[in-house]
Amino acid sequence: MKQIDAKLAGTAPALAGVTAELQTVAAGATVFRQGDRSRGIFLLLAGSVRLQRVTPDGTAVTLHQVRAGETFAEASLFSDRYHCDAVAVTQSRVGRYPKAALATALRGDPESLWRFSADLAHSLQRLRSRYELKQIRSAPQRVLQFLRLRCDADGRYAAPGALMDLAAELGMSHEALYRALATLERDGSLSRANGALHLRAGGR
Amino acid sequence: MKQIDAKLAGTAPALAGVTAELQTVAAGATVFRQGDRSRGIFLLLAGSVRLQRVTPDGTAVTLHQVRAGETFAEASLFSDRYHCDAVAVTQSRVGRYPKAALATALRGDPESLWRFSADLAHSLQRLRSRYELKQIRSAPQRVLQFLRLRCDADGRYAAPGALMDLAAELGMSHEALYRALATLERDGSLSRANGALHLRAGGR
DNA sequence: CGTCACATTGATGCCTCTCAAAGCTTGTGG
DNA sequence: CCACAAGCTTTGAGAGGCATCAATGTGACG
Numbered sequence: 001m002k003q004i005d006a007k008l009a010g011t012a013p014a015l016a017g018v019t020a021e022l023q024t025v026a027a028g029a030t031v032f033r034q035g036d037r038s039r040g041i042f043l044l045l046a047g048s049v050r051l052q053r054v055t056p057d058g059t060a061v062t063l064h065q066v067r068a069g070e071t072f073a074e075a076s077l078f079s080d081r082y083h084c085d086a087v088a089v090t091q092s093r094v095g096r097y098p099k100a101a102l103a104t105a106l107r108g109d110p111e112s113l114w115r116f117s118a119d120l121a122h123s124l125q126r127l128r129s130r131y132e133l134k135q136i137r138s139a140p141q142r143v144l145q146f147l148r149l150r151c152d153a154d155g156r157y158a159a160p161g162a163l164m165d166l167a168a169e170l171g172m173s174h175e176a177l178y179r180a181l182a183t184l185e186r187d188g189s190l191s192r193a194n195g196a197l198h199l200r201a202g203g204r
Numbered sequence: 205m206k207q208i209d210a211k212l213a214g215t216a217p218a219l220a221g222v223t224a225e226l227q228t229v230a231a232g233a234t235v236f237r238q239g240d241r242s243r244g245i246f247l248l249l250a251g252s253v254r255l256q257r258v259t260p261d262g263t264a265v266t267l268h269q270v271r272a273g274e275t276f277a278e279a280s281l282f283s284d285r286y287h288c289d290a291v292a293v294t295q296s297r298v299g300r301y302p303k304a305a306l307a308t309a310l311r312g313d314p315e316s317l318w319r320f321s322a323d324l325a326h327s328l329q330r331l332r333s334r335y336e337l338k339q340i341r342s343a344p345q346r347v348l349q350f351l352r353l354r355c356d357a358d359g360r361y362a363a364p365g366a367l368m369d370l371a372a373e374l375g376m377s378h379e380a381l382y383r384a385l386a387t388l389e390r391d392g393s394l395s396r397a398n399g400a401l402h403l404r405a406g407g408r
Numbered sequence: 409c410g411t412c413a414c415a416t417t418g419a420t421g422c423c424t425c426t427c428a429a430a431g432c433t434t435g436t437g438g
Numbered sequence: 439c440c441a442c443a444a445g446c447t448t449t450g451a452g453a454g455g456c457a458t459c460a461a462t463g464t465g466a467c468g
Contacts, residue, residue: 055352078322118282148259
């Protein structure tokens with residue numbers, strides 16, 4: 001985590017030629033509030049931000065848990081006000097792409113807008129497949145499908161970080177992940193060599 | 205289902221001035237295949253389509269289950285070929301927005317492209333909150349949060365179709381949904397009147 | 409009045425979460 | 439070079455909850 005943080009903390013790539021304004025947000029502080037005039041879209045560089053909406057009965061409902069590296073509030077670009085709260089769960093570093101500048105840049109440069117749309121479409125695609133994975137109840141099956149999607153042509157998958165993080169990404173407890181891996185290995189669907197996972201054909 | 209089908213079957217709204225080519229796809233037939241040159245994006249009018257990818261070991265992994273009313277393969281607009289298979293699960297009616305025409309229309313008319321992006325951003329937003337809902341294990345809590353998001357200011361929610369469909373949307377068995385509703389009603393979090401659901405403040 | 413689809417409730421089993429504890433690896437400092 | 443700490447990995451035991459199978463009730467429609 002420290003490495004990623006360090007790497008990202010200084011980096012805020014320009015979007016359609018617009019550079020981000022960096023800011024640090026304390027744990028518990030809000031980045032923006034529901035009803036605020038939208039000031040742009042955000043990139044989470046480090047930390048953790050939760051998007052939530054307060055319902056008529058006063059309860060907060062989480063709409064999205066933003067992970068480092070993701071952008072959020074893209075829709076605010078097309079609307080006048082934010083439709084939810086963004087609250088920093090831990091101290092966070094975010095980059096803000098000012099709305100006016102970004103909107104101008106995008107509307108004035110179809111090529112940039114085209115790429116921006118492409119990014120949105122890809123995000124949608126990725127999220128849809130992640131969503132579908134979550135439909136799978138069985139932990140071993142879910143892990144297996146995940147690996148099938150992520151592995152290279154040889155069926156190899158090198159976990160980018162700790163397996164615990166993988167468990168979080170898959171939406172299961174780390175114990176469940178370890179057990180799932182053990183099960184798959186017992187089945188013969190999978191083998192492991194110094195941290196890397198190796199799918200074997202024939203594992204159902 | 206028949207009503208929705210009937211309503212949608214004839215309707216294929218123009219997208220950026222481009223009209224859709226309608227086609228009927230038999231159950232089990234493919235709309236497009238991984239590797240095919242992309243011919244446009246699709247709108248599912250009726251029926252059910254599954255997007256799937258065949259993995260190196262020959263297994264099919266479902267990327268997305270398309271529901272009537274949704275568009276799919278948006279990303280193909282930005283890439284040369286389809287990256288997955290689209291297979292009709294049941295006999296389906298789809299509208300295709302031809303790629304060349306759509307790309308031309310969008311690139312030539314920034315305003316259309318802007319609206320197209322807005323649609324993508326909204327889809328992303330909606331999907332994210334749906335994804336977050338699925339993180340909630342407890343059936344009653346999941347239903348409750350869903351209703352909090354979907355109800356009007358009075359806390360009322362009129363199910364658009366049968367409760368069974370709602371269960372499918374929430375990713376749970378219909379029995380679980382009925383039991384969840386019964387539990388919430390027993391708690392006093394909820395009351396029901398001829399099909400409509402009514403949230404009551406104070407239900408945790 | 410029979411059929412069909414939805415709604416509801418019961419019983420059972422499996423699976424994941426949670427709490428717990430122990431092995432393992434890595435890095436740090438003495 | 440060793441000792442210790444911290445975090446990851448692994449396995450165990452128990453409990454709760456949802457899926458599944460099953461049966462019955464209910465309403466619309468012909």
